[in-house]
Amino acid sequence: MVNIGCVIKTPGNTKNNKTGSWRTFKPILDKESCIDCDNCILFCPDSCINKQHDIDYDYCKGCGICAYECPSDSIEMIQEESD
Amino acid sequence: MVDIPDKNLLAPGHRGCAGCGASIAVKLALNALGENTVAVSATGCLEVMTTPYPETAWEIPFIHVAFENSGAVASGVESALRIQGKDDVNVVAFGGDGGTVDIGLQSLSGAMERGHNMTYICYDNEAYMNTGIQRSGATPFGASTTTSPSGVASFGEDKPKKNMPMIMAAHGIPYVATASIAYPEDYVNKVKKAAETKGPAYIHLQQPCTTGWGFPSERTIEMGRLAVETGSWILYEIVDGKFEITYRPEERKPVKEYLAPQKRFRHLDDELVEKIQKYVDAECKELGL
Ligand SMILES: Cc1ncc(C[n+]2csc(CCOP(=O)(O)OP(=O)(O)O)c2C)c(N)n1
Ligand code: SF4
Ligand code: SF4
Ligand code: SF4
Ligand SMILES: [Mg+2]
Secondary structure: OOOHHHOOOOOOHHHHOOHHHHOOEEEEEOOOOOOOOOHHHHHOOOOOEOOOOOEOOOOOOOOOHHHHOOOOOOEEEEEOOOO | OOOOOOOOOEOOOOOOOOOOHHHHHHHHHHHHHOOOEEEEEOOOHHHHHHOOOOOOOEOOOEEEOOOOOHHHHHHHHHHHHHHOOOOOOEEEEEEEHHHHHHOOHHHHHHHHHHOOOOEEEEEEOOOEOOOOOEOOOOOOOOOOEOOEOEOOOOEOOOOOOOOHHHHHHOOOOOEEEEEEOOOHHHHHHHHHHHHHOOOOEEEEEEOOOHHHHOOOHHHHHHHHHHHHHOOOOOOEEEEOOEEEEOOOOOOOOOOHHHHOOOHHHOOOOHHHHHHHHHHHHHHHHHHOO
């Protein structure tokens, strides 16, 4: 339904759109070697790494920025498998 | 260190390209501003990717207006809030480089002149990306775009980048800064200062774009870093007319290191690269870098 002025009254509802399906490479984060620098959290364009360094694969697009910017090589990008 | 908030104010699920620098730009700005903020955005990638009707990625009040008038609409929002006595609300306007340095220049100039208490952030990806990488006044010399294509007849964009932050400084506003998404601490500090400024504040933010510049998505931050480390983009602020460099590269890298990884500059021959190097050297000398 179209509202007058195209008002959207549901903040943040792009969450309905699971962009994880775009991914061809998947970041795997190793918490053991992580030095907690926050780079991956700060730079993720899709806000999908939380403070506990869990990656939300529902939205991760697999851009690889987190792995590229990790100073301790704690994130590996692995190819997605088709199912 | 930059504080990581418990809640991100730009939700995932938005349609930005994988590795999009514009979403990093906005996410970091909203981290700094907090929930008590109203955002305005001109038409462009940011608006298109964050508000595919009937969805929105914004967790704060947000208004999309036309391509040319985010300065005017943010003025109206600020005035309406002030008249209601709500002067503790941050008003932030975002515009792309096309929306800021070209078509939105007059409405922004008016807003700055009238002295509205707002922060304007130009997220500069150096072309009209949303409509297919057309050149803007902010496209740098030598870059190939769909309307300044390199080929037999041309080497690409033949004019230097318009110096927008200095045009804003010439308005005599209390706060002007340049920033980069690759230096989040510097950027976030500047957004906070801009918000605390009584009166208009302008931040010109360089934002690498994987699609328009032609580099692999994982190198978005690296491109921003190379721009700054080569002196191609200089980080400074002008507070009440006082100019200060906020970050100095330890040793300035050759500009070639920034140009080479990007498809938009790949056609440049040594002579043109040398010309760009001389231009960058002159700019750095002028600003004391
Ligand atoms: C008056 C008007 N002219 C043209 C357009 C088409 N248009 C929409 S977005 C856009 C480009 C925006 O470029 P920029 O401001 O640099 O933002 P970016 O997409 O690069 O983030 C254009 C030309 C429009 N929406 N309105
Ligand atoms: S690959 Fe990209 S989208 Fe996925 S978690 Fe890393 S930075 Fe975020
Ligand atoms: S970038 Fe690497 S070291 Fe830093 S927080 Fe993320 S995983 Fe840990
Ligand atoms: S074209 Fe560039 S600015 Fe636009 S969504 Fe893609 S990466 Fe972001
Ligand atoms: Mg642009």
